[in-house]
Amino acid sequence: MAFDAFQATFGDSVTSSWGDMAFGAYSLSWGDWDDTLGEVTCPTAGYYWIEFTAALTSSMTNDTFDTHIMVNGSQYGIETTSDSGSKLVAINGRTLAYLDVNDTVSVEMYTNGGTNVLLTSYSHLSIVMAAVPATGGSDFSGTDGPIATKGRLLGTG
Amino acid sequence: MASFAGGKIYSSVAGQEITTAAWTQVTLGGTSFDSDVFASTAANELTVATTGLHGIIGSLGFEENHDAVDTLIAIRVNGTEERRIRFQNGVAHWPCRQIFVMLDLTAGDDVQLWVYQSSGSNATIWDAEAVTSLSLWEIPQQTFEGARIYLDAAQSVSTGTMTKMQLGGETFDVGGWSDIANDQVEAQKTGIALINAQVAFEYGIDDKEVRAELRVDTAALQLARASFEIGHWTVFNVSGLVEVTALDAIEFYVYQNDGFARNAFDGGNAGMGMQVQYMGTI
Numbered sequence: 001m002a003f004d005a006f007q008a009t010f011g012d013s014v015t016s017s018w019g020d021m022a023f024g025a026y027s028l029s030w031g032d033w034d035d036t037l038g039e040v041t042c043p044t045a046g047y048y049w050i051e052f053t054a055a056l057t058s059s060m061t062n063d064t065f066d067t068h069i070m071v072n073g074s075q076y077g078i079e080t081t082s083d084s085g086s087k088l089v090a091i092n093g094r095t096l097a098y099l100d101v102n103d104t105v106s107v108e109m110y111t112n113g114g115t116n117v118l119l120t121s122y123s124h125l126s127i128v129m130a131a132v133p134a135t136g137g138s139d140f141s142g143t144d145g146p147i148a149t150k151g152r153l154l155g156t157g
Numbered sequence: 158m159a160s161f162a163g164g165k166i167y168s169s170v171a172g173q174e175i176t177t178a179a180w181t182q183v184t185l186g187g188t189s190f191d192s193d194v195f196a197s198t199a200a201n202e203l204t205v206a207t208t209g210l211h212g213i214i215g216s217l218g219f220e221e222n223h224d225a226v227d228t229l230i231a232i233r234v235n236g237t238e239e240r241r242i243r244f245q246n247g248v249a250h251w252p253c254r255q256i257f258v259m260l261d262l263t264a265g266d267d268v269q270l271w272v273y274q275s276s277g278s279n280a281t282i283w284d285a286e287a288v289t290s291l292s293l294w295e296i297p298q299q300t301f302e303g304a305r306i307y308l309d310a311a312q313s314v315s316t317g318t319m320t321k322m323q324l325g326g327e328t329f330d331v332g333g334w335s336d337i338a339n340d341q342v343e344a345q346k347t348g349i350a351l352i353n354a355q356v357a358f359e360y361g362i363d364d365k366e367v368r369a370e371l372r373v374d375t376a377a378l379q380l381a382r383a384s385f386e387i388g389h390w391t392v393f394n395v396s397g398l399v400e401v402t403a404l405d406a407i408e409f410y411v412y413q414n415d416g417f418a419r420n421a422f423d424g425g426n427a428g429m430g431m432q433v434q435y436m437g438t439i
Contacts, residue, residue, distance in 0.1 A: 003296070005210055005259075007259070007261070046301070047301040047303070047329075047331075047434075049212065049259065051257055051258055051259055053240045053241070053242065053256075053258065055241060055243065066390070066392075068427070071426075074426065074427070075424065075426065075427035076426045076427065077355060077394075077426070077427070078355065078357060078390075078392045078427055079392060079393060079394060080385075080390055080391075080392045080393070081244050081385065081393075082245075082361075082385045087227050087243060087245050088243060089243050089244060089245070090229075090241050090242050090243040090244075091242060091244070092240070092242045092255075092256050092257060092258070092394075093394065094257045094353055094394055094396065095353065095355070095426075095432065096303070096305055096353060096432035096434060097305075097426075098305075098328070098329050122238075122240060122241055124240070124258075126258070126259040128210055128212075128259045128296065129296065130296070130297075130301055130303075130434055131296065131297045131298075131299055131300065131301040131302075131434070132296060132297075132298055132299075133298070133299060133300050
């Protein structure tokens with residue numbers, strides 16, 4: 001059994017309309033994750049921890065910043081915050097989900113400030129297999145696994 | 158039986174003062190558990206044993222009643238910030254939040270918890286194991302065991318009352334951990350469990366306080382407290398890496414003090430709910 005994981009920065013801005021966050025540079029991709037237009041397709045069925053951080057580059061005042069982790073287009077986890085004092089808020093959503101082959105994961109965001117708000121380089125999405133049987137053999141201990149830091153390195157993250 | 162690989166350290170000494178408007182590393186002098194090579198309490202950090210992907214939870218609280226205080230909690234690796242959360246509480250009594258991240262780390266890396274606050278005066282760290290801590294774990298080499306359960310009908314939470322959430326819906330269960338007949342998860346093995354729960358109110362509980370507790374065998378092992386200034390909805394997560402004993406009840410309690418009873422959001426996987434993963438023996 002392969003160990004699968006995907007991690008990328010967001011390369012997008014948050015608007016007053018709900019929308020999937022597009023990806024920028026990749027930190028890593030173990031497994032054949034297909035990503036287009038902010039939606040990632042899972043290559044291997046299993047249980048995954050999905051977490052993201054999203055940090056804004058400009059402030060909100062009396063606004064909310066809302067986020068959804070989406071699995072196959074349905075909300076699977078929510079994180080939200082608000083601010084009354086012109087701060088660069090940053091939030092961290094997470095959830096544990098079962099993903100089947102070809103299930104999709106995305107993160108949609110919204111702010112009601114009336115202007116687009118950029119995300120900083122602290123903003124990442126990670127999808128990491130929650131556990132891997134030790135019987136995974138070379139997939140686990142060699143080219144794909146969490147023990148050896150190998151894989152498809154596509155960016156600085 | 159597979160062994161857990163990781164560790165958890167916590168704030169064990171009263172009185173660490175965080176100077177206003179200055180980044181400060183959190184002092185973490187107590188060890189909750191350690192699979193032998195991770196904890197380095199003398200340096201207030203956890204050291205990576207094996208190169209690869211790791212999970213990290215940083216949890217931090219203040220012994221202060223913060224109102225409109227800009228607060229940042231960050232995970233640093235070898236002194237360099239990797240991830241942060243930043244929030245402003247309304248009127249939280251002793252606020253407490255967590256950051257939960259996955260990072261690709263190299264053997265020997267030092268993982269640290271840092272904090273910043275701009276209240277205008279010093280703020281004291283809440284020195285409790287259930288509040289201020291740093292956890293690090295390797296991806297467990299075992300078959301997945303655990304459960305995801307959720308609130309399956311709207312539940313009224315009375316104002317000012319810590320209330321057990323009636324988690325009667327189940328998304329998945331591997332290994333018999335789900336115990337939805339009792340609105341909880343029941344540990345099936347002794348060892349370490351990774352727990353995340355989502356607080357979700359379909360209201361803006363503005364400038365009031367919402368608290369969450371993860372309880373194991375009736376003890377509150379992980380807390381979170383937040384207050385939103387302008388709540389669209391009031392939603393946040395509470396996460397903890399904790400020790401469990403087989404047959405322990407793992408429960409999710411929530412509190413709000415809006416002055417009225419408020420319905421918790423029964424939104425299936427999007428609403429109030431809890432996820433538990435068994436991580437192995439310690």
